[in-house]
Structure formats: structure tokens, C-alpha cells
Amino acid sequence: MPVKSLILLLVALSTLKTDKQVPLQSKNPQPPNIVLIFADDLGYGDLSCYGQRNYATPHLDKMAEEGIRFTNFYVSQAVCSASRASLLTGCYANRVGVAGAFMPTDSVGLHPEETTLAELVKQRGYATAIYGKWHLGHLPEFLPTRQGFDEYFGIPYSNDMWPRHPNNENFNFPELPVLEGEEVARYLPDNQDSLTTWYTQRAVGFIERSKERPFFLYVAHSMPHVPLFVSDQFRGKSGAGLYGDVIMEIDWSVGQVMAALQQHGLEENTLVIFTSDNGPWLSYGAHGGSAGPLREGKGTVFEGGVRVPFIAKWPAKIPAGVIQAQPAATIDLFPTIARWLQADMPAHPVDGKDIAPLLLAEEGARNPHEAYFFYYKQNELEGMLSGDGRWKLYFPHTYRSLEGRPGRDDGQPIPYNYGVKAGLELYDLQTDIGEATDVIRTHATQVEAMQALADSCRMELGDALTDKIGRGLRHLGILGQ
Numbered sequence: 001m002p003v004k005s006l007i008l009l010l011v012a013l014s015t016l017k018t019d020k021q022v023p024l025q026s027k028n029p030q031p032p033n034i035v036l037i038f039a040d041d042l043g044y045g046d047l048s049c050y051g052q053r054n055y056a057t058p059h060l061d062k063m064a065e066e067g068i069r070f071t072n073f074y075v076s077q078a079v080c081s082a083s084r085a086s087l088l089t090g091c092y093a094n095r096v097g098v099a100g101a102f103m104p105t106d107s108v109g110l111h112p113e114e115t116t117l118a119e120l121v122k123q124r125g126y127a128t129a130i131y132g133k134w135h136l137g138h139l140p141e142f143l144p145t146r147q148g149f150d151e152y153f154g155i156p157y158s159n160d161m162w163p164r165h166p167n168n169e170n171f172n173f174p175e176l177p178v179l180e181g182e183e184v185a186r187y188l189p190d191n192q193d194s195l196t197t198w199y200t201q202r203a204v205g206f207i208e209r210s211k212e213r214p215f216f217l218y219v220a221h222s223m224p225h226v227p228l229f230v231s232d233q234f235r236g237k238s239g240a241g242l243y244g245d246v247i248m249e250i251d252w253s254v255g256q257v258m259a260a261l262q263q264h265g266l267e268e269n270t271l272v273i274f275t276s277d278n279g280p281w282l283s284y285g286a287h288g289g290s291a292g293p294l295r296e297g298k299g300t301v302f303e304g305g306v307r308v309p310f311i312a313k314w315p316a317k318i319p320a321g322v323i324q325a326q327p328a329a330t331i332d333l334f335p336t337i338a339r340w341l342q343a344d345m346p347a348h349p350v351d352g353k354d355i356a357p358l359l360l361a362e363e364g365a366r367n368p369h370e371a372y373f374f375y376y377k378q379n380e381l382e383g384m385l386s387g388d389g390r391w392k393l394y395f396p397h398t399y400r401s402l403e404g405r406p407g408r409d410d411g412q413p414i415p416y417n418y419g420v421k422a423g424l425e426l427y428d429l430q431t432d433i434g435e436a437t438d439v440i441r442t443h444a445t446q447v448e449a450m451q452a453l454a455d456s457c458r459m460e461l462g463d464a465l466t467d468k469i470g471r472g473l474r475h476l477g478i479l480g481q
């Protein structure tokens with residue numbers, strides 16, 4: 001591999017936009033700080049508070065004890081770029097034109113006219129920063145500093161789009177353009193070990209620098225997406241292999257952020273959220289995580305792909321020690337935060353709904369959606385969840401599976417079978433969390449009601465499986481367009 005293709009894989013941006021900051025409005029003098037910690041490919045079964053027994057995650061467990069832990073929290077799609085588009089826009093990824101995972105060779109990104117969480121909080125004068133994985137377009141036109149973030153440091157795409165990926169011959173790594181004012185960190189043989197440390201140091205520094213004003217801090221860890229890397233401090237620490245070490249380092253990082261908030265007296269009025277972009281990458285065996293009791297993993301619409309851990313802590317508002325069994329999803333964070341900040345919603349449709357009553361654990365609160373819809377690949381509506389979180393309906397489609405084969409333990413993947421077929425199937429998640437028993441034959445009324453909701457969704461967002469073109473789709477950002 002040519003030397004120049006080994007470099008320019010970290011981008012550090014620091015752009016001060018003080019001229020664009022809007023003064024705080026007086027109607028809500030103390031909007032909360034927001035810290036959003038997003039892990040990459042961390043599975044439903046990867047934290048001890050979600051049943052992991054091979055290693056411990058004490059800081060995340062403590063966060064759950066002091067706040068709220070959702071048992072039924074969902075991403076919109078079980079793949080990196082699509083999931084992140086939903087998190088940051090409050091929309092289904094296909095609505096904003098994003099599918100799959102962007103590659104370093106792509107010339108696309110989240111459309112600059114989409115409104116991100118960072119742009120939303122800018123209405124209230126927040127300081128904003130992202131440290132970690134962006135993956136919504138690595139070209140200058142699409143980087144976080146064009147989407148409301150004051151600062152960015154991190155890998156603009158996935159961790160396996162570095163040269164040390166075990167299958168790196170599959171990737172052609174283009175040089176990233178260097179803009180005036182950017183700092184570019186060059187690739188060095190061992191610096192991937194420091195990714196979690198680097199992001200953490202910057203997060204703590206940002207809290208320190210921003211303590212006098214409200215802030216939005218987005219820590220988008222590159223870990224535990226393969227290839228796994230961990231600092232010397234955590235190598236061998238879990239006693240459960242490299243994956244356990246990596247998760248323990250992320251847990252440590254959460255502890256560092258919490259300590260910084262406490263140190264600066266910011267803990268009480270800061271909403272800290274921890275979640276993941278999708279379930280575990282099962283073909284990597286011991287280097288992938290665990291979906292716990294759930295079926296399948298990343299890259300499928302089954303529960304193991306789209307249901308993820310979600311913990312939130314905000315001492316001023318969220319009672320301690322709550323376990324929330326109502327469903328909720330990443331698309332709901334945008335409108336919920338908008339309401340808390342009394343910020344204006346964008347003029348275009350947003351799919352998420354305000355779930356404040358669920359996050360604040362209000363008595364009798366119910367999820368406001370009739371259903372959540374799970375698309376995958378190029379706009380295929382493959383599954384949906386009833387709004388009460390009980391019923392999961394699948395539409396006929398093909399998916400990838402190891403079909404019970406165990407993965408390897410050396411960081412190398414084994415091949416999926418990509419042609420496994422799902423039919424029209426219904427599962428009762430209340431009694432069958434592992435989706436083992438198809439109950440479609442005995443629940444015709446339930447299926448009919450969900451099919452009607454799916455038809456409405458297809459009118460709006462389309463569906464390649466039934467040849468529907470949606471009327472509500474917006475455009476992906478494409479270079480030069």
C-alpha cells in the first residue's frame with residue numbers, strides 16, 4: 001500500500017463561530033447541557049447492567065442506577081451512516097436519503113440543508129463539539145463543522161476504513177483534502193490504540209472550557225467497531241479478551257466525563273445519554289459484541305440489529321434507578337430535546353416524537369408512535385414494531401446470518417450467508433424476546449392493523465420490496481449538487 005494512502009485519516013477541526021452565536025432567551029434561563037455518548041457496534045448484551053457477566057462496566061451501571069435505563073430502545077437502521085443520520089436529524093435515514101455505510105471513496109454526505117441536533121441547540125447559543133466518528137460524509141462540504149458543530153476531532157468514517165483493517169486490501173484509501181485552518185493528524189503505526197483516550201481527553205477539555213455556557217458534547221466512539229484497539233492501561237484488564245478490554249475502556253471514558261461534570265458543578269443540570277449505533281457485528285466472533293438474548297445482529301432488522309442499550313442521567317429531572325420498558329428510538333431524541341430547549345423545529349417533516357414523559361419516567365407514560373419502521377439496504381421496509389413495543393412484524397426479505405456458526409477469536413471474520421429468507425412473520429416480544437416462534441397464523445387482526453400502518457409508511461417513505469416510491473423523501477448530499 002502506498003505511503004500516502006496510509007496518512008491523513010484523522011481530521012481535527014477547530015473553527016470558532018462566535019459571530020453566529022445566538023444569545024440565550026430568557027424564557028428558560030437554564031437549559032440543560034447535553035452529553036451524547038454513542039458507541040459503535042456495541043450490542044444489547046455488552047454492558048453488565050444489560051446482563052453481561054464476563055467483564056464489568058461499573059461507570060455505566062452507576063449511570064443507570066442514578067438515572068434511567070431503557071430495555072426497549074431502538075436505532076432506525078442497523079448500520080453506521082444510516083443510524084447516525086437518524087440520531088442527528090430525528091428522521092428515518094431513508095427520508096434524508098442516507099443508506100448503509102458511506103465509504104472513503106464516496107462523494108456523498110448528509111445533505112447540508114438537513115438540520116442536525118447541533119444546529120438545533122445552536123438556536124439557544126450552545127457550544128457544540130464532536131469527538132470521534134462522524135460517518136455522514138468525509139469531504140469538507142459534509143464535515144461536522146458544516147452541520148452545527150464548532151469543533152471536530154476524529155475519524156470521519158468507520159474504524160475499519162483505516163489501513164489496519166484485517167481486510168484492508170478491500171479499501172482504497174483516498175487522501176483527505178486539507179483545508180485552510182485544519183489540523184491533520186497523520187497515521188502512525190500504533191496510534192489507533194489511543195482513539196478512546198484521545199476522544200476522552202478532548203471531551204473532558206471541552207467540558208472544562210464550556211462550563212460557563214450551555215453545551216452539546218457528542219462523543220462518538222470509534223470502538224468497539226473492528227478492528228479493536230485499546231490503550232496499554234486497559235490491555236488485558238477485563239480478563240475476558242480484547243473485546244472486554246475495549247468495553248471497559250469506553251466505560252472508563254464515561255466515568256471521566258461524569259467526573260468532569262461533577263468537578264465543575266455541572267452534574268445536576270446535564271443530560272447525559274449513552275447508547276449505540278447498532279447491534280454487534282457477529283461475523284467477527286470474539287471481536288464482535290453480544291446481542292444478549294436477541295436474534296441476529298448488525299446488518300439485520302431483527303432485534304439484535306436494532307435494539308441497543310440506552311441509559312440517560314439528568315439528576316435535575318430524571319428520577320434515579322428507573323427501568324423503562326416502553327419502546328423509544330434515536331429518532332425521538334431530536335424533537336424531545338427541541339421541546340426542552342424551546343427550540344424551533346425545522347420546517348421539513350421530522351419522524352421522531354417527543355418522548356419526554358418516557359425519559360422523565362412519568363407515571364403511566366406511553367410511547368406516542370403507532371409503530372416504528374425498520375428499513376435496510378436501499379429503502380427496503382423489512383420490519384416494524386408496534387407502538388406498544390410488543391409486536392414485531394417482518395415482511396418477506398433476505399438477510400445475512402451465520403446460521404448458528406460460531407465466529408473466530410482472532411479478529412478475522414467468517415462469511416455470512418447473505419441469502420437467508422424471512423417471510424411474513426410476527427413475533428410477540430413480550431413472551432419471546434429471542435423471536436423464536438412465529439405467531440402470524442394466530443394473530444390475523446394484529447397483522448392487518450400493522451400492515452395498514454406499513455402501507456401509510458410506504459406512501460411517505462417508499463419501499464423497494466413492494467416497488468413503492470415515497471412522496472416524502474429528501475435528497476442525499478452529493479458533491480457538486
Ligand code: MG
Pocket residue numbers: 040041079080225277278
Ligand atoms: Mg456501527
